[in-house]
Amino acid sequence: MNRVVITGMGIYGCLGKNIEEAKESLFHGRSGIGIDPERREIGFRSILTGIVDRPQLKGVLHRRLRIGMAEECEYAYMATVEALNMAKIDDDFLDKNEVGILYGNDSSAKAVVNAIDTVREKKDTTLIGSGSIFQSMNSTITMNLSTIFKIKGINFTVSGACASGSHAIGMGYFLIRHGLQKHIICGGAQEINSYAMGSFDGLSAFSIREGDPAAASRPFDKDRDGLIPSGGGATVILESYEEAVKRGALILGEVIGYGFSSNGAHISQPSVEGPMRSLEMSLQDANIKADEVDYINAHATSTPVGDMNEAKAINEVFGSCKPIVSSTKSMTGHECWMAGASEVAYCLLMMDNDFIAPNINFENPDENSAKLNITDKTLNKKIDVFLSNSFGFGGTNSSLIIKKFQNN
Amino acid sequence: MSNEEIIQKINEFLVEEFEVEKEVISVEANLRETLDLDSLDYVDLVVVIEENFGFKVTAEDFTNISTFQDFYNYVIQRVEKEKELVQ
Numbered sequence: 406m407n408r409v410v411i412t413g414m415g416i417y418g419c420l421g422k423n424i425e426e427a428k429e430s431l432f433h434g435r436s437g438i439g440i441d442p443e444r445r446e447i448g449f450r451s452i453l454t455g456i457v458d459r460p461q462l463k464g465v466l467h468r469r470l471r472i473g474m475a476e477e478c479e480y481a482y483m484a485t486v487e488a489l490n491m492a493k494i495d496d497d498f499l500d501k502n503e504v505g506i507l508y509g510n511d512s513s514a515k516a517v518v519n520a521i522d523t524v525r526e527k528k529d530t531t532l533i534g535s536g537s538i539f540q541s542m543n544s545t546i547t548m549n550l551s552t553i554f555k556i557k558g559i560n561f562t563v564s565g566a567c568a569s570g571s572h573a574i575g576m577g578y579f580l581i582r583h584g585l586q587k588h589i590i591c592g593g594a595q596e597i598n599s600y601a602m603g604s605f606d607g608l609s610a611f612s613i614r615e616g617d618p619a620a621a622s623r624p625f626d627k628d629r630d631g632l633i634p635s636g637g638g639a640t641v642i643l644e645s646y647e648e649a650v651k652r653g654a655l656i657l658g659e660v661i662g663y664g665f666s667s668n669g670a671h672i673s674q675p676s677v678e679g680p681m682r683s684l685e686m687s688l689q690d691a692n693i694k695a696d697e698v699d700y701i702n703a704h705a706t707s708t709p710v711g712d713m714n715e716a717k718a719i720n721e722v723f724g725s726c727k728p729i730v731s732s733t734k735s736m737t738g739h740e741c742w743m744a745g746a747s748e749v750a751y752c753l754l755m756m757d758n759d760f761i762a763p764n765i766n767f768e769n770p771d772e773n774s775a776k777l778n779i780t781d782k783t784l785n786k787k788i789d790v791f792l793s794n795s796f797g798f799g800g801t802n803s804s805l806i807i808k809k810f811q812n813n
Numbered sequence: 814m815s816n817e818e819i820i821q822k823i824n825e826f827l828v829e830e831f832e833v834e835k836e837v838i839s840v841e842a843n844l845r846e847t848l849d850l851d852s853l854d855y856v857d858l859v860v861v862i863e864e865n866f867g868f869k870v871t872a873e874d875f876t877n878i879s880t881f882q883d884f885y886n887y888v889i890q891r892v893e894k895e896k897e898l899v900q
Contacts, residue, residue: 463832467832468831468832469851469853469854472857527863529869531856531859531860531869532859532860532863532869533860534856534857534860535853535854535856535857536857
């Protein structure tokens, strides 16, 4: 079986528009959360949101390549350009090699709403315009980026709710590991507009701590009151070790384990047992023991039940060794479909720069989080192995284990 | 709206929508080639005409349009017709 390495990454989100900015935000524990007052006018319970500027792609991409891109696709494009540059994969390489794309995305609400508004007003489907269909589908990212980058390998979207980005990397890892692909662009992206978040807000799942946006996302803290919706795009380039060496690429890390499971229970209530199985499977796949994991980037979104159950699951599997735990969602909010990919990128930045980003706003533990080794401060510490958890509606769970690259 | 005003309006939205330099537009030039229109782009041409003039063009209407002059003539004639209908 092939070893699977990561040779490039890119981030476009509320912690920064590139990996350098994101690294600084992570190191300094800066929050990317703000408010969107317009949400109050359209009936939102919470106006808290991650703040991400739309990239300006007019003049960068030809009109035909651009008008089928939904908001999240623009973020994914920015992150992918950065990741490909880092991996030193250029147009010529993309043209001559079978590079694939597997990207996590699970909605494209704004494009759908705009199209329906037009039809309702004009009573004529032609007047929706030609870009809408390519913006409206969940696969907007893979269909657009595969066209822009002239992708010739595997090409589809992974929709696994808030674990989409993580499963995309897991699937990429499997395909390369088993020799079916050599290079895959993996990632996740999330639209951040109000249309995408209204129904989620309607479940009262969001924090209403609007007076202090930077303190609103407080995973594992006793006084957490809900998540903050956020978004952007994150890309990692996965390659077989042999191909990466052959190209002389810089290796950022090695994917050594992927665990997945389904709770087989409630549609929105998370379980303890399901995540435990994905954690155990990832350790088994990586062929390592729990005490070899230095750092766990928790899924913890700042919801009362979700964080509690994840804390229990981590404690069940890692209770004897207590690796350092933090949730970067304390700074980013919940990047949903993007989160599984962005959090791998955040961890790679930590691993590469010998620090562990803090779980900001962790002031008072509750009964379950008190049992974990959660850091509320930036730690200057080398990471050899990290684990990234991602869970989603429907009880989908994903755990990825990534190791610092060693040439043996 | 005078014919000159209609033509100016058409040129403005074509430049904006199809992202071409205004210098490439001339009465004798071929509309499809100059604007690099594919089948999807014709849908957007229908949309911008509707947005700017309020009437709907069908695919069949384009069969006799080759040059920009043909396009201007077609739109001018449709604007006149719409005016008559209102009166």
